[in-house]
Amino acid sequence: MSTVETFEHSLEGLAVETTRLAPESFEEVLEEIVTEPAVGARPGVEGVSLEDTAVALDPTPHQLEEAVTGVTGAVLGIADYGSVVLRSTSDGTEPVSLFCDDHVVVLDADDVVADMPTAIGWMAANVGDARESAIIATGPSATADMGALVRGAHGPKRVHVLIVES
Amino acid sequence: MSADREEKAAHIRRLLDTEGDSVQENTRVFNQGRYTAVEDLEEYEELKTRARAIKEDAIERLPELIDQLTETVEENGGNVYLASDAADANRYIEEVAGDAGTLVKSKSMTSEEIDVNEHLERAGVDVYETDLGEFVIQLAEESPSHIVGPAIHKSREEIADLFNHEFEPEEPLETAEELTMFAREYLGERVKEADVGMTGANFVVAESGTLALVTSEGNARKCAVAPDTHVAVAGVEKIVPAFEELQPFIELIGRSGTGQDITSYLSLFTPPVSTPAIDFESEAPITENDAEREFHLVLLDNGRMAMREDPELKETLYCIRCGACANVCANFQHVGGHAFGGETYSGGIATGWEAGVHSQESAGEFNDLCTGCTRCVNQCPVKIDIPWINEVVRDRINHGEEPSEFEFLVEGLTPDAEPSGLDVQKRFFGNFGTVARLGSATAPVSNWLAELPPTRWAMERTLGIDRRRELPTFANETLRDWFVAREGLPAAEADREVVLYPDTYTDYVSPERGKAAVRTLEALGVSVIVPDVPESGRAPLSQGMLSTASVQAHEVYAELAEHLDAGRDVVAIEPSDLAMFLGEYEKFLPERSFERLSENSYEVLEYVYGLVSNDPEKADVLSDGPGRVAYHSHCQQRTLGLEGYTTTLLEELDYDVLTSTVECCGMAGSFGYKEQYYELAMDVGYELQDEFEERGERDRTVLASGTSCTDQLDALLDRKPRHPIESIAPGPE
Ligand code: SF4
Numbered sequence: 032m033s034t035v036e037t038f039e040h041s042l043e044g045l046a047v048e049t050t051r052l053a054p055e056s057f058e059e060v061l062e063e064i065v066t067e068p069a070v071g072a073r074p075g076v077e078g079v080s081l082e083d084t085a086v087a088l089d090p091t092p093h094q095l096e097e098a099v100t101g102v103t104g105a106v107l108g109i110a111d112y113g114s115v116v117l118r119s120t121s122d123g124t125e126p127v128s129l130f131c132d133d134h135v136v137v138l139d140a141d142d143v144v145a146d147m148p149t150a151i152g153w154m155a156a157n158v159g160d161a162r163e164s165a166i167i168a169t170g171p172s173a174t175a176d177m178g179a180l181v182r183g184a185h186g187p188k189r190v191h192v193l194i195v196e197s
Numbered sequence: 198m199s200a201d202r203e204e205k206a207a208h209i210r211r212l213l214d215t216e217g218d219s220v221q222e223n224t225r226v227f228n229q230g231r232y233t234a235v236e237d238l239e240e241y242e243e244l245k246t247r248a249r250a251i252k253e254d255a256i257e258r259l260p261e262l263i264d265q266l267t268e269t270v271e272e273n274g275g276n277v278y279l280a281s282d283a284a285d286a287n288r289y290i291e292e293v294a295g296d297a298g299t300l301v302k303s304k305s306m307t308s309e310e311i312d313v314n315e316h317l318e319r320a321g322v323d324v325y326e327t328d329l330g331e332f333v334i335q336l337a338e339e340s341p342s343h344i345v346g347p348a349i350h351k352s353r354e355e356i357a358d359l360f361n362h363e364f365e366p367e368e369p370l371e372t373a374e375e376l377t378m379f380a381r382e383y384l385g386e387r388v389k390e391a392d393v394g395m396t397g398a399n400f401v402v403a404e405s406g407t408l409a410l411v412t413s414e415g416n417a418r419k420c421a422v423a424p425d426t427h428v429a430v431a432g433v434e435k436i437v438p439a440f441e442e443l444q445p446f447i448e449l450i451g452r453s454g455t456g457q458d459i460t461s462y463l464s465l466f467t468p469p470v471s472t473p474a475i476d477f478e479s480e481a482p483i484t485e486n487d488a489e490r491e492f493h494l495v496l497l498d499n500g501r502m503a504m505r506e507d508p509e510l511k512e513t514l515y516c517i518r519c520g521a522c523a524n525v526c527a528n529f530q531h532v533g534g535h536a537f538g539g540e541t542y543s544g545g546i547a548t549g550w551e552a553g554v555h556s557q558e559s560a561g562e563f564n565d566l567c568t569g570c571t572r573c574v575n576q577c578p579v580k581i582d583i584p585w586i587n588e589v590v591r592d593r594i595n596h597g598e599e600p601s602e603f604e605f606l607v608e609g610l611t612p613d614a615e616p617s618g619l620d621v622q623k624r625f626f627g628n629f630g631t632v633a634r635l636g637s638a639t640a641p642v643s644n645w646l647a648e649l650p651p652t653r654w655a656m657e658r659t660l661g662i663d664r665r666r667e668l669p670t671f672a673n674e675t676l677r678d679w680f681v682a683r684e685g686l687p688a689a690e691a692d693r694e695v696v697l698y699p700d701t702y703t704d705y706v707s708p709e710r711g712k713a714a715v716r717t718l719e720a721l722g723v724s725v726i727v728p729d730v731p732e733s734g735r736a737p738l739s740q741g742m743l744s745t746a747s748v749q750a751h752e753v754y755a756e757l758a759e760h761l762d763a764g765r766d767v768v769a770i771e772p773s774d775l776a777m778f779l780g781e782y783e784k785f786l787p788e789r790s791f792e793r794l795s796e797n798s799y800e801v802l803e804y805v806y807g808l809v810s811n812d813p814e815k816a817d818v819l820s821d822g823p824g825r826v827a828y829h830s831h832c833q834q835r836t837l838g839l840e841g842y843t844t845t846l847l848e849e850l851d852y853d854v855l856t857s858t859v860e861c862c863g864m865a866g867s868f869g870y871k872e873q874y875y876e877l878a879m880d881v882g883y884e885l886q887d888e889f890e891e892r893g894e895r896d897r898t899v900l901a902s903g904t905s906c907t908d909q910l911d912a913l914l915d916r917k918p919r920h921p922i923e924s925i926a927p928g929p930e
Contacts, residue, residue: 089482092475112459119464123484125422125472129415151444154465159405159440162273164470167447167463172415175223175455176330176346177380178353179373184329185381186415186462 034110035194038143041113045170046182048191051140054078057195061086064191066099066133072124074104074137078197089123101131101187105168106157108143108192109150112169115192116150119164128168134187140196202622202661205873212532213880216350220342220533223349228524230456231576238452248445249579252515255437256505262403262436263496269406274469275492279433282499283311286430290395291320293428293493297392301384301424303410303417304328305397306344306518307497308430310541310554313395325387327416329380336363342534343543345454345520350533384416389477394420398431399517400446401494404439408494410464411450413457418464425474426491433496434514446517449578453519468492504553509589513549515579522546522573522583527861527881528566537563545573545583552590561594565874568865569739570832571776585784591741595619614744615737622661626867627740630732633705637671644670663875667912669706676704676711680727685715691724695804696760700771701732702904710919713926714770714801720818720927721808726765730756733774738781739866750777750785754794767798770920772834772903773866775800779837800834801922802902803842809849819925822851825896827889828921829857829910831903832865843902843921850925855897859884862901864909878909886913900924 032040039049052060057079070090071081086102087094095101103124107116115136119125128134144150150167158165172186182188235241255262267277280286290313294300300322302308314324314335326335330348333356334341341347348356353373360376361369364383370376388394396417400409408429410417421427437443443465451457469490473483504510523529523537523544534543539551539559545567552560567587574582596616615624625632636643647653647668656662676699688694695718703711715725734749757767769775778798783791799807809816826847830840840856847854863881868874889899889910899918901907910918 089484091480091482092477093480095475095483096477114459119422119466119470119472121471121473121484123473125418125470126475126483129418147448148444151441151447155440158465158467159402159407162405162407162467164407164464164466164468164472166418166465167459169459169461169463172413172461174329174377174414175226176328176333176348177356177373177376178351181373181377183381184377184414184416185327185384185419 034143034145035140037110037145038108038113039194041110042192045113047113047170049194050191051194051196054195054197057193058084060193061102061135064135065102068094068098069100069102070094070098070127070131071102072104072122072127074102075106076104076137076139076195079137079195090127095126095130098131100133100135101127101129102135102137103128105136105138105192106142106165107150107153108138108194109147109167110143111146114150114167114169116154117166117168119166125166128166129186132183132187133189133191134171136190136192138192138194140194143194202871202873206876209532209536209873209877212536213876216342216533216535217531217880219352220350221530223346224343224524224530224533227346227455227520228530231452231521231524232456234452234456234458237458238448244445244449245578245580248449248517249515251437251442251445252579256434256511256514258438259433259436259502259505262438263433266401266403266406266436266496269403270492270494273406273467275406275494277494277496279496280498286311286495286497286499287313287316289493289495290428290430291317293426294320294322294393297322297426299323299325299387299391300393300395301325301327301388301391301420302395303397303412303420304331304347305395305430306341306541307397307432308395309341310499311430311497313430325384325391327384327388327420328412329377329414332380332384333359336360340535341543343520343523344518344534350535388419388423391420391424393426393428394422394424395428395430396421398429398435399450400437400443401431401435402438402440402443403436405467407440407465407467409443409447410466411460411462412464413455413461415462418462421464421466421468422470422472423475425488426493427468427470428493428495429468430495430497433498433501446578450517450519453521453576453578500554507553509586510549510553512581513546513553513586515581516546516550517579519578520544521576521578525572525576526567527570527572527863528568528877531877531880537566539563546581546586548590549583549586552593557590557594557597560590564591564594568868570861570865571836572832572860574836585781588738588741588743592743595623595741614748615742619742621659622871623740623742625660625662626870627737627742627745629736629867630701633671633701637675637705641673657872661872662870663872665875666870669702669908671705672708674708676708677727677729679708679712680715686719686722686724688724692722694724694726694763694765695768696757696765697725697727698730698733698767698769698774699727700769700774701736703770707904707907707920710770710923713920713923714768716929717805717819717922717926718768721805721815723808726760728756728760733777734781734785735773735777736867738777746781747785750782754782754786754790757794758790761793761797766804767794768801768804769798770801770922772800772831772837772839773905776833776837800839800842800902802846803839805922805925806842806846809846816850818927819850820927821925822847823853824898824924825853825855826900826924827855827857827894827897828900829862829885829889829906831901831906832861834902835860846925847921852924855894857885857888859888861885862906862909864905866905869905869909879912882909882913885910889914898924
């Protein structure tokens with residue numbers, strides 16, 4: 032299995048949908064999977080942009096609260112775990128990925144790494160040394176505190192990962 | 198004394214009736230999850246070794262790391278406050294909170310430790326727990342019953358009642374989904390209005406100032422980034438030197454705790470974070486919010502630096518609070534943290550925490566619930582010897598007790614090295630060897646006497662030995678008497694020589710399993726010596742009588758040293774004694790002595806298995822199947838990885854073997870005899886009973902390796918259990 036395939040397989044186990052796509056079809060795919068209203072933070076993935084989509088960039092707190100879908104980029108995918116690494120920088124990725132019911136993650140296929148040691152190695156330099164912040168997010172938010180497993184405790188209930196292959 | 202025991206028994210009974218089922222269901226899920234999750238992890242052992250090494254190093258260099266971290270965080274633009282105790286931490290946090298109206302908080306045992314909520318409430322701040330389990334606890338005005346799942350003792354129905362009563366929603370809430378969504382909504386509003394967010398930290402990186410927060414719900418993220426002020430409270434022991442060192446912990450913590458490969462969110466925040474704070478009143482885009490972020494890291498000492506200097510409690514600081522030791526504990530599974538509870542922490546390692554951060558008394562409240570079975574040892578991701586910490590604290594508590602009125606009863610019979618204030622019940626069980634010697638010398642009179650109702654009544658009143666528990670019957674002839682009187686296989690005619698360790702139980706109560714062992718070994722061409730060796734020290738150790746255990750360890754070694762010099766192996770029948778030789782003796786004996794004994798000691802079926810594997814034809818002399826047997830291994834035997842020898846050997850001898858999936862018999866030696874714990878021991882035991890009594894399995898001969906398991910199975914089943922060596926031994930001479 033290729034690293035990306037392993038990644039997809041892990042995501043399947045987490046009940047996370049995935050779509051592999053070429054940059055050209057990004058807007059079309061996005062339109063299909065996004066439930067409006069939607070807000071977003073610039074994904075930072077080469078060849079794709081949210082500028083001409085229904086996704087509102089730089090949302091206000093009110094827009095954030097009203098939105099069903101939040102679209103953000105991820106800087107890394109971790110194949111073994113099906114995790115994505117989200118930046119917590121000034122562009123709003125953190126709140127957009129956290130407050131909406133649906134989270135759509137845009138990730139460059141080249142940024143999928145095999146395992147946790149590789150991911151942590153990369154993060155040590157780009158998060159630790161850089162004194163930045165990031166989240167390793169794996170599947171939707173969840174809780175079992177109310178007597179059964181429920182998705183969407185405080186964060187998103189559904190996650191969809193778009194893997195962009197250029 | 199006895200009022201104390203009664204109260205304890207009543208408390209346990211209440212918990213068994215009320216919280217037991219929910220706790221059991223939840224801890225089981227966590228526990229099974231862990232087994233599956235670590236099975237898939239190839240480098241599990243290696244990760245644990247690395248995790249431990251990192252912690253050892255970090256605690257060793259702690260003062261230096263605290264300085265480094267302080268510098269880093271300040272460089273980053275945050276503040277660090279090193280709080281000496283709870284009051285100090287609370288004073289600082291109150292100052293930071295200032296005139297904040299609302300503070301939202303994610304789950305943190307460290308903040309529970311300082312009771313910060315109560316403190317802030319008194320100062321006029323509304324504090325909201327946002328972790329849903331913790332929120333339930335806050336509403337119910339209770340304390341957490343588990344360090345990872347604070348509300349696992351509550352059923353969905355109870356939570357629904359609580360919510361419906363508290364919030365009176367138009368439509369009563371019922372399902373887990375409805376309850377979760379209601380809480381999400383309600384707490385979401387609190388996050389919006391909050392002025393301050395408070396979190397704990399699972400790890401803090403000295404080099405970068407990064408906090409690692411492990412959650413599944415996402416509430417820690419909201420608390421840390423939505424308000425512009427973030428206070429993180431962390432024990433000083435949470436510091437790791439470098440970012441890369443988070444890796445083994447990230448891979449281990451979810452698996453060890455709830456049995457997930459990883460939890461949904463692992464936040465690695467290096468505060469003050471650059472994510473814009475959200476002003477929910479504002480009309481401007483979030484990204485334009487340039488509110489100044491404030492970050493305070495409160496590093497809590499509260500006894501930790503002293504624990505670091507304490508050779509026995511020091512290991513507690515390696516703990517990453519995953520809760521695995523609680524989930525795997527049979528007693529915890531049945532009664533939960535409210536029976537184990539000290540002031541803050543619960544479960545196996547709580548003894549170390551409570552003794553270190555609160556007081557010995559607080560640790561003492563629940564310390565007895567650890568039976569020393571060692572099941573948690575292999576489950577701990579940082580390899581802490583949790584039972585040992587329990588024994589040490591037990592010992593320290595023993596030293597602090599006032600003499601009791603019944604002291605005289607056991608005094609004459611107890612030539613031990615303990616202080617006079619020791620609880621008589623503990624002293625009695627800690628000196629079981631002496632009791633057995635006297636009992637056996639006077640059998641059958643002692644057996645008859647022991648069973649008379651007035652004796653049982655007196656034993657219950659003074660020693661707290663439960664009347665419902667059948668007492669062991671002392672044999673008229675001990676194993677050693679039998680051995681001395683017979684003619685064995687002379688060394689000159691044998692392939693090798695071994696020393697069969699005559700543990701107290703085998704010697705005085707159950708010599709038939711010793712005889713079977715001798716017959717088996719001799720039939721396999723091994724000359725056997727059964728020397729006059731004292732008790733291993735297991736009995737006093739399990740009562741926290743460390744000095745006595747230490748004296749016995751030295752005596753045992755002195756007696757066995759010459760045999761070891763002569764090249765004789767030591768074969769033990771009782772797994773808990775073998776576990777002493779292979780484990781605890783390391784704490785008592787000089788290194789070389791410990792190594793020599795431990796390297797040459799074997800469990801009897803392990804030894805027989807070895808002999809037969811070397812020369813398969815030898816198996817012909819053994820008594821073989823077919824026979825249907827149900828086998829329950831012993832907890833310490835499993836921890837040592839020795840169960841397989843027995844099952845494999847039995848199968849190779851054509852027995853049809855059913856092994857118990859239930860991991861505990863519930864008895865653990867003296868534990869099940871004690872009046873205050875009898876019902877809990879039986880409650881745990883009923884599962885084993887169910888398994889062995891299932892339809893179609895009732896005809897199986899029941900086998901067990903440990904004496905405590907045999908006792909318990911004897912009480913639970915109609916069939917009389919025996920040691921596996923008795924099944925495979927060649928017929929009587
Ligand atoms: S002692 Fe070990 S198993 Fe128990 S909570 Fe701490 S780290 Fe986990």
